[in-house]
Amino acid sequence: MPRPDWRLVPAAAALWLAAFLGYLLHWALAAAVGLAAAAVAVVLLVRARTSQRVHPGWPLLVAGVLAVLPVSERLREAATDPLRELAAAGAVLEFRFEVVERPRPIRAAGYGATPSGVSGVVIAGRAVGEPSGGAVVVFAPADQWVDLLPGQHATATARLAPAEEGGLTTAVVKVRGPPSDVDPPGAAQRVAAELRQGLRDAARAVLGPEAAGLLPALVVGDTDGLLPEVRADFDTAGMTHLLAVSGANLAIVGFFALLLVRLFGAGPWVASAVAAAAMVGFVVLAGPEPSVLRAAVMGLIGLLALALGREKSALPALAVAVLGLVAVDPGMAVAFGFVLSVLATAGLVLLAPRWARALERRRVPPGIAEALAVPAAAQLVTAPVVAGMSGQVSLVAVAANLVAAPVVAPATVLGVLAALVTPVWTWGGQALVTVAGPETRWLIAVAEHAAGVPGAALDWPSGWWGGLAAAAAIAVLAVAVRLPKVRALVALGLVGVLLVVVPVRVVLPGWPPPGWAVVACDVGQGDAVVLATADTGRAVLVDAGPEPGPVGDCLDRLGVRSLAAVVFSHLHADHIGGLAAGLERDPAAVVVGPGRAPGWAWERVRGAAADAAVPVVEVTAGSRFGWPGLTIDVLHPEEGGAQAAELDGSEINNASLVLLAHTAAGRVLLTGDIELGAQAELVAGGVDLGAAVVKVPHHGSRYTDEAFLAAVGPEVALVSVGRRNRYGHPAQATMDVLARLGARTARTDTGGDVAVVGGVPLGVTSRGRRAPPRCSAGRPPWGRCGPRPRRGS
Template sequence: MITEQINTIIVFACAAFAAGIWQAGIYSWHSLTLIVLAVLLLLTALWRVVRNYQQAFWPIIGLFFIAGMLCANLDSIVPADAISHHIGKTVTVTGIVDAVPEISQANTHGKQVRYVVKVQNVELEKTGANSASSGKVRINVLYKENGELAVYGDKITVYGKVRELRGYNNPGQIDMTVALKREGITARMSVQEQNIKLNTAYAGYSWRAALADWQAGIVRALQKVMPVNDAAILTAVLFGGYQGINKNVVDDFAATGLIHILSVSGAHIALVAGLIRWFGNQLRLGSRTTTVVAVLAIVFYACISGFTPPVIRSMIMGIISLLAILVERESYAPAALAITALGMLVYQPLLLYDISFQLSFAATAGLVFLYKPTYDYLSAFLPAWLAGPLAVTASAQLGVLPIIAWYFNNFSLISFAANILVLPVVELVIILGLTGVIIYTVVPVIGNLVFVISSLLIGLVMMLTALLAAVPYSSVYIPSVGISGSAAYYLLLAWFYGWRPLAVPGPGQLVRQRPGTCATTVMVIIGLLAVYTWYPRPLSVHFIDVGQGDAALIITPRGKAVLVDTGGSFSSSNYDIGERVVAPYLKHYGVTTVDYLILTHGHQDHAGGAAGIAGRVSVNKVMLPREEYSQAVQALVHTKPAIAIIPTYTDQRFQLDGVDVGIEHAVGENGRNQAVTGNEVSSVVRVSYGRHSFLITGDLEAKGEEALLAAKAVKPCTVLKVGHHGSKTSTTAAFLQALDPEYAVISVGYANRFGHPHPETIRRLTDRQTVIYRTDTHGAVVFKSDGRKLEVDTYIK
């Protein structure tokens, strides 16, 4: 009973602290107010402890909630000399390279190098003022093939403009800006090779640099004795990261629920600890000696993996679990888990928003709280060898389900089979890989032999995952449920697994005592869900933040979807905006099928993501301008299965659920694709519903606007998607006068090199008192209308 009370108090305290951090992220009170509340709660708790300690529970929980808000407030304070205060200024930064540089092949002529620099000094270009500074800045440099690179510990000078950290501000996506801030990185710079200078080479010893060199040597050894893809997979399971792995293989691992294996996590740490414990039992070393050896093995594994934050968290959790077993206090596992989470959040409150932290603790909590009852239930009708793995998988999956829904909207039904058939082979690969690494360091020839055996097993793993991923309905779409939905899910899950607050009867007891009421309740819930599914919703028009590009999503009252443009990256990286940004956005809002994909024209920033989207969601029809196909459009056309292509023409229209979608302007009425591409062939799309209409103009420039005005084809609209990202050559005064929009949306990248939107365009809009929304400052912009009223919401408030 005492153990249960201790677990309850600590778990609730940790949950309250996390809730306080979350609340501070939405709206936080002044620190002085929080301190006063904390003092009052502390006095109340002490008074109740003296009178009756059981009455002190809620004041203590409230105290932890306030403490979470205070901790988040303190963490958000930016030092006066931080580099982030110089955002937007051109400066000369002097500092120390604080991490092993990340090097990738940018193109055939050079390498993209990413440095993390710990800033020491900043000199302003305009005034020449020189001052000490703090914080870290991420610097991207494009080097020529033979350019001299800085290494960890070098002192360098960098000249350029300091930029704000910026990601894609859309719901349901991993916030990489917060991830960088957790590492102390608060600004970024992109500079040319000639603007970075090595001042002083590092003369000391760096274990990080030595570890990176050692890992690189191991990778080269792997690539000599096995295929490149096999080497990349073994590198991933040993050190983490997906670099070099075939995209189809990554997709198969994701579809089978084994994607976490490709990143060093708690599963790897648990495997190493379990293996050491097994050997200890076989050799009769004793529990204390075995635990010590297991802890040392975990620390060694974390070290060779690079001591990244996720690895450190997994290491701490593994060590606490081993110590709990050693002192025979496994019953305190919930308290140990909560204390670990609490300690990490106190040290770094922003960890609350880290997907790795969320998944690690949710999965571990699922195992701690749900494994035993799940195993007891399954073992009643399944053999132990099958019940065990199934209970582990089910417990972990139940723990992380709302998180998976929020970030990925995908649940692997085949994961149960994958964990039984594939996971044991993967675990053997990890064990052999680690053994091979150790042996190779001493006897390279024998180590290479172990690597070859590992490669054969990796081939078996790829074959099995490909077969399982190909099973129909191996994964299903699951909708995002948000904070309130997640809370309801976990409360319901706890109730099913035996949590009975206020003597609430369990599900079995309810069914036995009131079968009629339960049946009626189930029918009512099913009916409400059916009504909610089929009842018409407002039209929603989303302008997605895709950086320097365009992508607009129209969702009709009954859930049909039209996508106008897809965004796309101009950079030389392999980052696919369609696959990584737009497709997740669609799934987050329940869109698994795009009824019409309309590309205004074939430029990369409008069509570059099309093929990636078609590979992630079903696309029924594609409407294309009559122009020569660009590389991006060709990639879309050649996707499998083939998609129906419809050429666009002026006055082309279709209706979905009462929403009228029409092509106001299209170039090339001769029925053939023109040999010209560019902004001049950009189609203009109008979406009308009730009193309101939205005009999406692609990259239409002044000449195209004049043609529309001359043809008297311009009608007023409620919302204008400003042409060509707000460039000076679009959105002329005459065009605006004819449209008379109430709102204008500019889809534009933060601090883009084109200078969009142009001040003159902004002036023309403001002169007409048009309300302006920009994706670089507001993130995703969403309009909702029932045909009469119109509401607007932005991701960044």
């Protein structure tokens, strides 16, 4: 086996380190590392006593020069860009910029979210003209900006906000209105957009919603239609890399083209030219964005490694790619996607062949040996980065990717062909998508079953420090297994984990706890609270979270067969998104306050209730309703308040229903998302807010008044919040106030479903975070555990 050629690796590592430190800390560090690398290179060259044509000192010298000139200079220009000063002052100005990457949807339940859960788009752009040409990130309304394509110029009135220090992004641009003076897109971008739309249309026409959302993501990284629960399964199963364009996509397309032309007897040069053309075409199809261009380079390296079968040739090519990409775009050095691509390619060319040969020496058939070695090597080298990205370590990733691997290439090729064919031959495109359907559904099934394994993923610190900790742990294990005595200790430790830790995580206490009165369901970034009645299997649901699946699963776990009522505190998407799951349990009524904003949300609630023949009942302050074992008083808002169809987010939040429930666990105050205004109004009005349990307002946001919480005086505080949400909920200041008041705090992001049981003191039980829950009676024919779709929907 030839030894890998490492001569260019120190140069690539030096330039990468320079950009990494310059980006995260200060641009001057990039220059310092570059100067140090150049100095070392000069010393090596002066002392050189070798006849090598490419002495390692020369590429190291080149890397040092690149670090000092283009890399540190670009970082310095970004750090001193005039837009930073304007952004710090929160300036509002007419802004013209060029779109660099396709708009990406922001799926965040809450104010501004549409019925599909898309609240806006984020666009990577570049300022055009005065006062600078710096890189910007634009946040804009989805319906008005989602169709922009790379290369287009647009103008809008926007408010600037500061970007993170040290990076290439000079300002965050927040836009509320539509773009103006929009240039027409280029021909290539327009054709690529039509092809991508054709693939989406064909997938929606012949596949179910899960597969229709996954196929475009698998083929061209288009995740616009990907269902959140499918993404969650892929994250837990360690299959997230399949949802983004990577070098693997390019390699698949290139090899398919290569195989096709070689079948017709083409020579190596013609075949290579056709394969390269196919890969260039795929770049145009997916969009010539930085992430796709990076994947194209990595895909070409993967082709080179596999075609030559020589690690010695592939490693220098990988180093050259790193040098070129980081020099052109220093931001690559801290991009998780770039790191994943480099590490995965390195694992492919360095570890996988060695492991495959080792397995073959142990009499494993060659094909099976390669199938085992490739995903194992890729998973090992990328595990630290994935841990830092997701905040978890998947224990099933190798097995899941091994089972998924055989169908990835056929599904990708069929999807690409469908995208090319659909615009000119709709039936043909749909036929290709139909053939890709079983492969796509297989990937969904693999991710679902892998994610459903108890303890499939372990929590891990997120961010760069978490990634470094994972890398250190892997390095220690790698060294340990080479030492016989230490290997025995490691084996004993793993046995201990299997016998003690795993059962503790998997075999959790029975759920639900006997005598539960209140349960805050773990529905992510949203609210869903279940109040028990004296009738077994019957309860009241207050808010329904952002999606039907999680709240439906929570009700299933609690054994709630029917609902006395579904109550909505207000109409934001993170409270009404699971309405369908509530309507499936035949509620007697849907209860709402006087608020009618956002308008689309009110129409959705009213329409869904009418379709299910469930009456909608409006309540205001002073209303009372109840059932055996449960009575609810409405404390806020007053009659006639906040009925406009369009209000801003704070006005909608402050119009939330505030409910005082009398339960077996005592008084429970449910506060919706009220902010400081409504809280102060309730305190000033002398309303009796005292309660043993409080659902903390607005997911524990910083807009929570200490006087309000003191007036409640809770023994238990429930915080319904999503893990690693982008709002910073719950605020540390709010948690500190609850601690000072002596409240026991239970959070759904750390504890999963949380139940309160009556007693002195009150009992608080957390179900514990597990892998995404599954249907208790098996997978229904219409898809996941969420509601069955209505005919025609």
